[in-house]
Amino acid sequence: MPNVLTVRGLKKSYGQKTALAGIDFEVRPGEVFALIGPNGAGKTTTLRIIATLLAATEGEIRFLDRDHRKEPDFVREKISYLPEEAGAYRDMKGLDYLHFMANFYARSPEEEKEFVDRAVAVAGLGDRLGTKVGTYSKGMTRKLLLARALMTRPTLAILDEPTSGLDVINALEVREIVRRYVREGTSVLLSSHNMLEIEFLSDRVALIDKGRILDSGTPAGLKEKHRAPNLEEVFRSSLR
Amino acid sequence: MKKFTNLLRKEIKELVTKQLIVSLVLFIVLFNFIGQVSKKEVQKAIGVQPISALDEDGSAASKALLKGLESARFKVLDQSGKTKDDALETARAGGSKLLLVIPKGFGGSLAALQPIEIETYSFMRSFSLIGARGQVVVGGVISALNEALSDSFLKEKLPGLDPQSLKKPIKSRDFVVVRDRLAEGSASMVAGMISQQSLLIPIVLMMIVMYSSQMVISAVAMEKQNKTLETLLTVPIKRTSIITAKMLAAGLVGLISAGVYMFAFKGFYGGIGEEVAQAGAQAGGPALMQKLGLTFDTTGYIVLGLSLFLAILVALALAMILGVLAEDFRSAQNMIMPLVFMVMIPYFVSLFADLDTVALPVKIFILAIPFTHPFLVSQNLYLGNYGMIAAGLGYMALVFAVLVVFAARVFSTDKILTMKLRLGKKKTAAA
Ligand SMILES: Nc1ncnc2c1ncn2[C@@H]1O[C@H](COP(=O)(O)OP(=O)(O)OP(=O)(O)O)[C@@H](O)[C@H]1O
Ligand SMILES: [Mg+2]
Numbered sequence: 021m022p023n024v025l026t027v028r029g030l031k032k033s034y035g036q037k038t039a040l041a042g043i044d045f046e047v048r049p050g051e052v053f054a055l056i057g058p059n060g061a062g063k064t065t066t067l068r069i070i071a072t073l074l075a076a077t078e079g080e081i082r083f084l085d086r087d088h089r090k091e092p093d094f095v096r097e098k099i100s101y102l103p104e105e106a107g108a109y110r111d112m113k114g115l116d117y118l119h120f121m122a123n124f125y126a127r128s129p130e131e132e133k134e135f136v137d138r139a140v141a142v143a144g145l146g147d148r149l150g151t152k153v154g155t156y157s158k159g160m161t162r163k164l165l166l167a168r169a170l171m172t173r174p175t176l177a178i179l180d181e182p183t184s185g186l187d188v189i190n191a192l193e194v195r196e197i198v199r200r201y202v203r204e205g206t207s208v209l210l211s212s213h214n215m216l217e218i219e220f221l222s223d224r225v226a227l228i229d230k231g232r233i234l235d236s237g238t239p240a241g242l243k244e245k246h247r248a249p250n251l252e253e254v255f256r257s258s259l260r
Numbered sequence: 261m262k263k264f265t266n267l268l269r270k271e272i273k274e275l276v277t278k279q280l281i282v283s284l285v286l287f288i289v290l291f292n293f294i295g296q297v298s299k300k301e302v303q304k305a306i307g308v309q310p311i312s313a314l315d316e317d318g319s320a321a322s323k324a325l326l327k328g329l330e331s332a333r334f335k336v337l338d339q340s341g342k343t344k345d346d347a348l349e350t351a352r353a354g355g356s357k358l359l360l361v362i363p364k365g366f367g368g369s370l371a372a373l374q375p376i377e378i379e380t381y382s383f384m385r386s387f388s389l390i391g392a393r394g395q396v397v398v399g400g401v402i403s404a405l406n407e408a409l410s411d412s413f414l415k416e417k418l419p420g421l422d423p424q425s426l427k428k429p430i431k432s433r434d435f436v437v438v439r440d441r442l443a444e445g446s447a448s449m450v451a452g453m454i455s456q457q458s459l460l461i462p463i464v465l466m467m468i469v470m471y472s473s474q475m476v477i478s479a480v481a482m483e484k485q486n487k488t489l490e491t492l493l494t495v496p497i498k499r500t501s502i503i504t505a506k507m508l509a510a511g512l513v514g515l516i517s518a519g520v521y522m523f524a525f526k527g528f529y530g531g532i533g534e535e536v537a538q539a540g541a542q543a544g545g546p547a548l549m550q551k552l553g554l555t556f557d558t559t560g561y562i563v564l565g566l567s568l569f570l571a572i573l574v575a576l577a578l579a580m581i582l583g584v585l586a587e588d589f590r591s592a593q594n595m596i597m598p599l600v601f602m603v604m605i606p607y608f609v610s611l612f613a614d615l616d617t618v619a620l621p622v623k624i625f626i627l628a629i630p631f632t633h634p635f636l637v638s639q640n641l642y643l644g645n646y647g648m649i650a651a652g653l654g655y656m657a658l659v660f661a662v663l664v665v666f667a668a669r670v671f672s673t674d675k676i677l678t679m680k681l682r683l684g685k686k687k688t689a690a691a
Contacts, residue, residue, distance in 0.1 A: 096496040107487035
């Protein structure tokens with residue numbers, strides 16, 4: 021099976037400022053791939069380019085063996101993107117929001133219902149889906165958005181810090197949701213600076229800093245290579 | 261198409277908020293109320309009004325003057341026998357708007373054809389124009405009296421001659437020619453009627469441009485503020501559809517709000533307007549316009565409507581671009597000003613200048629403003645410049661297309677997101 025995503029020599033500058041200085045990685049079918057790195061490392065920039073929001077300055081991206089830059093409509097059909105800081109329309113009820121979003125992906129009313137049903141199960145918000153999004157807590161909104169990102173069974177789910185702003189229990193739940201969904205055939209590309217979370221979630225990781233990939237591999241492999249007890253130590257060791 | 265209606269429905273729902281409905285309803289109620297109140301005031305003013313008169317003369321001539329005032333719907337309160345100061349005091353206390361003092365010897369001087377002064381005292385209890393109407397009417401009555409007096413004098417001195425032909429030896433009959441039609445009437449009257457007709461166009465246009473532009477801008481600003489824009493931009497729907505849905509929703513809601521405001525305004529204007537307007541309308545105006553072919557038929561209205569619609573679309577597309585490029589909501593609001601100016605320029609030009617006589621560069625500049633063309637439609641229809649109308653419509657359609665493509669381009673670049681990013685950065689820095 022071909023890679024879901026192959027990124028080669030990806031560069032991005034904002035005016036004078038270089039955010040990505042040449043990045044390579046790939047996401048294979050059915051795996052969770054994580055970009056980990058400190059603030060300002062370039063994680064969000066990378067994910068936004070892959071989500072067709074930003075244009076790369078240089079480099080090649082292949083998505084399901086197609087040219088990512090030339091076929092943004094095809095890419096948008098197959099991916100879903102959960103931004104780092106995202107909201108839902110405040111005046112919509114949670115359920116209406118899910119219907120609104122599902123409508124863009126569903127080919128039939130039955131499929132729309134299937135998507136929404138799945139999202140309802142994933143979000144686990146119960147009756148609160150009947151109230152307006154504006155009344156939700158941060159964690160509830162995050163779960164709603166995560167549910168909407170996973171409901172369409174995208175080929176690639178791009179999740180930018182999926183657990184940001186969540187308490188321990190909610191973060192745990194979200195991680196479990198993500199893990200479960202990959203089993204059902206969705207690849208995940210996510211970012212985080214929580215190394216422990218990454219160890220639990222990811223099949224493979226790439227350590228990123230100042231727009232460059234320092235190292236990549238499975239968490240176990242990296243720990244062995246750097247002779248470190250955890251990913252935090254791996255990161256410190258690869259910085260040297 | 262299904263995706264588009266899905267999006268359009270959401271955009272409309274977002275714009276039709278409780279605040280909007282409440283403010284529209286309030287506006288109607290308020291303006292209707294003002295309209296009713298002013299209607300009463302106007303009726304009061306036009307109805308029988310008390311004025312005081314101090315007739316120190318008591319001659320046949322002075323009685324005739326007072327009679328003349330009564331026939332002009334004034335109730336004359338006779339103050340005869342009082343001193344001037346007393347009369348002034350009584351009139352002030354009694355609520356009269358006007359005191360008329362006819363001096364002793366009024367009748368005698370008239371008979372001797374000596375100029376004589378009468379005095380009027382207007383009590384201004386408010387500064388409304390309606391309040392000052394008393395003096396105007398008295399002036400009218402006096403000039404009618406003057407006319408009658410000089411006529412009778414001329415008749416007496418030069419019997420066998422018509423005083424009218426003596427006072428106005430040259431008479432003119434005025435005709436107006438528009439294209440191949442000819443009718444008796446004055447050119448200034450035709451111009452006046454036309455400008456009155458087309459007065460509505462800029463008001464309607466300006467209102468819709470303001471409301472719709474504001475709505476488009478807030479539609480984009482809201483997506484940025486609520487952090488929903490990023491998600492929306494990764495959804496499988498064309499950027500042009502996103503833009504079109506937002507513009508269409510704003511256009512529809514703007515059109516409806518403008519309609520409601522116009523309706524409310526009519527309720528207000530209907531109060532004072534009609535009666536004053538009817539008093540001032542020149543007789544035979546509409547018939548004259550009809551004769552000259554200066555009326556709109558159905559096709560005319562369709563063409564005008566189409567022209568206005570295109571102008572609105574252009575305004576929306578411009579607002580869209582401004583909304584995207586603006587850093588935040590407030591600066592976006594300020595950016596509406598140039599748009600409003602662009603509507604004002606052709607309006608003032610159409611009021612004060614003749615487009616055919618201005619210098620060529622100015623003419624090109626004015627014609628380049630898309631909003632000029634709706635103003636020219638009625639003129640060109642009347643004058644048969646159909647080519648000019650078609651060119652105007654085509655030009656606006658072209659400008660719209662270019663703007664939409666440009667807006668879609670902006671929507672596809674980093675700009676729309678990086679703008680928002682910079683804002684986000686500022687906020688966290690301040691926090
Ligand atoms: N719109 C922008 N204009 C200018 N510079 C930007 C812009 N967006 C990001 N950058 C810069 O690009 C670099 C990478 O930013 P990015 O948001 O990708 O980092 P990140 O890894 O997601 O960080 P975090 O963990 O804080 O989310 C940073 O130095 C940032 O300042
Ligand atoms: Mg980030």
